[in-house]
Amino acid sequence: MLDLQLGELTAAGPEGVDDALGLVDGFDGALAHGFARIGEEPAAALAALAGAMAGGPLGERAAEAVDKVIAGSIGDEHLAVLAGARAALTGAVHDALLTRLDTALHRERAPWEPAPATGAVPSGSAPATGAELPGNLLAGCRAWLRELAIAGWRGVDHDVVAPSDQAIEALLAVPALRGLAVLLDGLAAELRASCPVSTMDRLPARRWGDLWTRGVLLSRSGPWHGGAEPVSGRLLILGADVHEHATVVRVQVHGILEPAGGGPARLVRTGVAAAKVDTIVGPAVWRLVSGHPVLLGALAGHRALDLTDMPLLPGGDLVWHDDRAAAGEKADPFTTARVLLGAAQAAPVPPLDRHPVRIAEPVLVEGYKIDGGTLELGGSRITLDLDRLPTGTPLTPELVAASSACLGLVRWDGRWLLQPLAVQATVKKKPVTAHTGDWALGPTDPKVVKAEAKAGDAVAVLRERAGRLLRK
Numbered sequence: 001m002l003d004l005q006l007g008e009l010t011a012a013g014p015e016g017v018d019d020a021l022g023l024v025d026g027f028d029g030a031l032a033h034g035f036a037r038i039g040e041e042p043a044a045a046l047a048a049l050a051g052a053m054a055g056g057p058l059g060e061r062a063a064e065a066v067d068k069v070i071a072g073s074i075g076d077e078h079l080a081v082l083a084g085a086r087a088a089l090t091g092a093v094h095d096a097l098l099t100r101l102d103t104a105l106h107r108e109r110a111p112w113e114p115a116p117a118t119g120a121v122p123s124g125s126a127p128a129t130g131a132e133l134p135g136n137l138l139a140g141c142r143a144w145l146r147e148l149a150i151a152g153w154r155g156v157d158h159d160v161v162a163p164s165d166q167a168i169e170a171l172l173a174v175p176a177l178r179g180l181a182v183l184l185d186g187l188a189a190e191l192r193a194s195c196p197v198s199t200m201d202r203l204p205a206r207r208w209g210d211l212w213t214r215g216v217l218l219s220r221s222g223p224w225h226g227g228a229e230p231v232s233g234r235l236l237i238l239g240a241d242v243h244e245h246a247t248v249v250r251v252q253v254h255g256i257l258e259p260a261g262g263g264p265a266r267l268v269r270t271g272v273a274a275a276k277v278d279t280i281v282g283p284a285v286w287r288l289v290s291g292h293p294v295l296l297g298a299l300a301g302h303r304a305l306d307l308t309d310m311p312l313l314p315g316g317d318l319v320w321h322d323d324r325a326a327a328g329e330k331a332d333p334f335t336t337a338r339v340l341l342g343a344a345q346a347a348p349v350p351p352l353d354r355h356p357v358r359i360a361e362p363v364l365v366e367g368y369k370i371d372g373g374t375l376e377l378g379g380s381r382i383t384l385d386l387d388r389l390p391t392g393t394p395l396t397p398e399l400v401a402a403s404s405a406c407l408g409l410v411r412w413d414g415r416w417l418l419q420p421l422a423v424q425a426t427v428k429k430k431p432v433t434a435h436t437g438d439w440a441l442g443p444t445d446p447k448v449v450k451a452e453a454k455a456g457d458a459v460a461v462l463r464e465r466a467g468r469l470l471r472k
Helices: 002-010 016-034 040-052 059-072 074-107 135-150 165-170 176-192 207-221 281-290 295-303 333-343 397-401 446-455 458-472
Strands: 229-242 248-259 267-273 303-312 327-331 361-366 369-371 374-376 382-384 405-412 415-429 429-435
Touching: 002 074, 002 382, 016 040, 016 074, 016 207, 040 059, 059 267, 074 135, 074 207, 074 361, 135 165, 135 176, 135 207, 135 267, 165 176, 176 429, 207 333, 229 295, 229 333, 229 405, 248 397, 267 281, 281 446, 295 303, 295 327, 295 405, 333 361, 333 405, 333 415, 361 415, 374 458, 397 415
Parallel strands: 382 415
Antiparallel strands: 229 248, 229 303, 248 267, 303 327, 361 405, 369 374, 374 382, 405 415, 415 429
16 A cells, blocks of 8 residues: 555656656657757757667667658658657656556556567558558648658647648547547647747647657557457446546546456546536536436445446456446445555556556555645655646545545656545544545535526536537
């Protein structure tokens, strides 16, 4: 449990992490400059990246790709190798950090099982799914990402961003490629909002480098998530992580699956999402995902869920189907964590998901003290990630500060962070428990209910207006 190993977790970082991230920063600096005319410093950064690959499977190809880029011959295959080299570095950092976290938690993690080799994979195919994907659409994405690399972030303006629109629209029409479409749409939106990028004082170079890298790799061979296996059993919910942005809301639920017929308990996730507008905020965002009443009812009512043939991806993600779940008995998340979390087996991490920012491991911490935004336990400290607390829940920074038990996610963003998903606290000498999913079926605080009634139902109004437009 984290409450026994906090000092081990937050000790000096694994050896080599800073060096690896320094190489990533060097590549991102070259990408910001652009590959059209490589100067001495960006060329040295690319050479250092290739040097880090020496002795590995990408060694010779990375060196060749750097030579070609410096010479001005920039092909899709060269950019794919450079993106692969960058992903290998962030993946190595991820592995070192996750191993540190698993050790501190005494958590067992299932090994990743590679898909059976089926021979060479042609560009534009999806080896993990076996689906035939339109290679011309993937080629269009690669062309735009190549133009971004040539121009560099500092050279991006509206004329550079505009060609992405057609490619993204075409991708959205292919279900298997919608993940790539959303990724590229997000990158294009950020670039468009920042244009002209040359006037920005500070670039989000690491973030844009991450998005560019993943886009290049996915547009090379399509989705790599692998096939899903149907699972049945009891899902015990630990908490909900609500991701709320201007145009989308996503609820990611973390839980423990007890498979039917026996077998070890497994840590799993599932998520549901919906498009939104920036005027829909607070508790109203839950109404956008109201098409999943069984899942939302379990969150709000603290109930277990009985699953039947729910698809489970190799990385531990349930592909949610509300009609394959039924509400079960009451199941307090804190009790679930105290009894089952320590022995639950963690899922393996798919290769393309190996990145430090994707670390989000559920933990239970008890008997601590909170000083400002820092949790202290046994002489060791970890920063609380309060910026991730969603606005549409009863879980507030004040309750976190008054708490004595916390269910949360351990993350890494240059340092270890703890994101609360639920707390047990004492307020005015009375015990209080708050979870991020408590208002999944609507707020229960009378003041919030009254304020919402006064403000009106923005979701209903927008749906009615959209219906009118569609009827015309």
